Amino acid sequence: MATLIHELSGQTWFIVFMAIALFGGVLGAVHHAEVIAHKTGEPYGTLVLAMCITIIEVSLIISLMLTGHDGAEVIARDAVFATIMIVINGVIGLCIFIGGLKHYEMNFRNEGSISALAVLTALATFILIMPIVTVSAPEDKFTRSQLTFVGITCFALYMAFLAFQTVSHRDYYLPKAVDKKTDINFHAQKPSNQKTAISVVLLMLSLVVVVAMAELLSPAIEAGVAAVGAPKTIVGIAIALLVLLPEGYAAVRAARANRLQSSLNLALGSALASVGLSIPAIAAIAIIFHLPLTLGISELNMTLMCLTFFIGALTLVIGRTTRLQGAIHLIIFFEYLFLSLVP
Template sequence: MSALRSILTPAATLRLLLGWGAVVVLSGPLLAAPAAAPLLLGALAAIVGVILVCAFGVAHEAEHLARRLGDPYGSLVLTLSIVLIEVVLISAVMLGPGDHTAIARDSVMAVAMIILNAVVGLCLLVGGLRHRSLAPNRAGTTAYLAMLVVLVSLAFALPAVIGDDGAYTTGQVVVVVALTVVLYAFFLVRQMGPQAEDFREVGPPVDGAPTRPVSVVRVIAEHRTEVLLRAGLLVVTVLPIVLLSHDMAALLDDGLGRVGAPVALAGVLIAMIVFLPESITSVRAALRGEIQRVSNLCHGALVSTVGLTIPSVLVIGMLTGQSVVLAESPANLLLLGVSLLLTVTTFTAPRVTSVHGATHLAVFAVYGLALFS
């Protein structure tokens, strides 16, 4: 009971009540589009406020788990909890009524540009300004980047070349799903086992971190109650964020439509909100000089997003007879290629500085320009 009281604090309880109360109150026919302008703006402001409160709670629990489990395990808990919930929601939309042939492509593309450029760029900028330069663990970051080059190419580029109207044929789906699942599973096994050291910080310990990594199995055995309670609290605090972001999609589409904004902007804003907890945690890590944790959170999240979402929607499409359009536009493929090339250049450098962060933010600004063109 003492462990429960120390983890489920009054602040954590308040965040849970606020988050789940908002899911109940702000969902349903009351705010069904089209809504009156004052109600629309008020609802959006309330949702964003609740999401911010919950996001800081998620970041708090994630940091406790990271300190207890160490990387890459601590970062994986946060990454997989958010990504798995996102995959379930995208799959639910595909299984629902309506035409959603491009939802996976649009969602994952938005996540890729946000993570590779907006979040990473901000982290490198603030981290570089505070610490002058940072040294990532290049063995780990290059493993992420190798995965991203292959997975992103399979997801967005190859279907434009060999697919049928931007979608893989049934035979191609089987091969692509098998390759993606096997590659992602192999990566996770290596990351959590023999190559775990590649995903830890290099240099002197930060903020009193242990000088020698302790076996995660031993840590869980010794602190099982704390780890389970914090992981459970993290998940139930993340879930309202994801549910609210998707519940407000129709309202956001309605509001952006009234001001003449492009439809794709709604997907970008929702993706930013879904990954807000991870973004907050990444910026905090950058301010402490933990550049490898930034990579674990950001690049690990994108590897998991592509590695889990694309196979899931392809299998659903094959079983339900839906066409899953994955091929991206030439402009988005160009920006994605530039983002990957810039990421490789940045994270294979011996020292990463604020200049690298500024270049990533510039690419994200160009992506914003492309959205409105």
């Protein structure tokens, strides 16, 4: 009995240490991402954190697939769906609600945000719904040729969006106006090239720490899920939450500073990068190594996703938000979490 208590105590301290390291990695990632964003300006700055996290997230998913992790064939599906629900309902909802409490009403460029949501809707439909309605493969899977085509089209669509966002219509993703009295970035001097280069390196290291801690914590999460008898999809949700911590924290900070445009750029950009880059890479690995890959979601999750995109479109089409819209998204997010536990 004493030995068991000692082992449990040791595991508890290990989990606490991992959680502290994870939080430190999140704070470090957000700080260095903000340095880079201040140097490059919008929307390039918000793309940095999204790209880095996506690369490391893909590495994490692929490593789990290659090692034959239990339920490896649905990890990509659960991670992508969880990312969409967390970003649109959780992160954006929290940003709008907290920003609304402090600033009453916030404005943003609806041209860019609604375009990003349209691309995300198409990507999510290609990846998560098409496997259910196609008839060439059994159940909720793609054939080899279908998976190849979907991977190529998702990558092409994301590249098209990236060109739209950063080249042809960059002004759609810039704030409408800058309040020189309240925006500290207006008065702050831009960091030097040396400081920016150091922040790039430290950002990558911080993100590695975040994902490494998330991977180390995943066995404890799996054990907890198994202990309470919850569905295994909760593991994917928990890992997605941990990986999205840096972006979520940075987005909420921007909203509190009345920079909702930056929050939306960061949140939607992270979801687009996660879907548009991760699925092509994972599809390629699955084809090369002949790994099973399940992408189709259930009817319940399909309903939640359709509701999310519909409400998201209503929120972003106006160009201004209040805390009511944030509350709606948060309630949908809590509904998603509850139905994931009790499907």
